Amino acid sequence: MKLATVFITVIAFITGCQSQPEKQNIPAPVVKKHFQNTLADKKFLTEGLIGLTAEKSDYLLNDSAVTVGWVGDIVNFVDSVHFESAYVAWCGNDCFTRVYGRYYFVDSLKVSFYTDSITRSGECEAPTEYTKTRPPLNLYLAETPEGRLQLNHKH
Secondary structure, eight states: OOHHHHHHHHHHHHHHSOOOOOOOOOOOOOOOOOOOOTTTTEEEEEEEEEEEOOOOEEEEEETTTOOOOEEEEEEOOSSSSSEEEEEEEESSSEEEEEEEEEEEEEEEEEEEEEEEEEEEEEEOOEEEEEOSSSOOEEEEEETTTSSSSEEESSS
């Protein structure tokens, strides 16, 4: 029994001391061209929650700095990657839905929205829905004849 233990220990020692193959340095994937993000750090009033569904909708972006009233749907481009789309109101007797996610400019006009989670509170309180497996919502940034921004599902 002692001989078997010694034999196994010697084999383990010999195997452990053998030189391991050198790890190859795998280069990072080539990063595609980054496009100017014209939405970062901005908040807009909208007529619908971006990313709540994959349904093809258009969203008129009303600058929250010049729009009066804070009741309705907003989209807040938190930084150059994250967004939050939510229903806000000054009273607490309502259904409050928030969509959290990421967005990326695929080219100078095409924006892909990836929904990470949806929370509901107030009268429609429900557990957080994690939605990272959803396909992205692709929208195109355009300007209306009046000079306002719009996210369209058609280019």
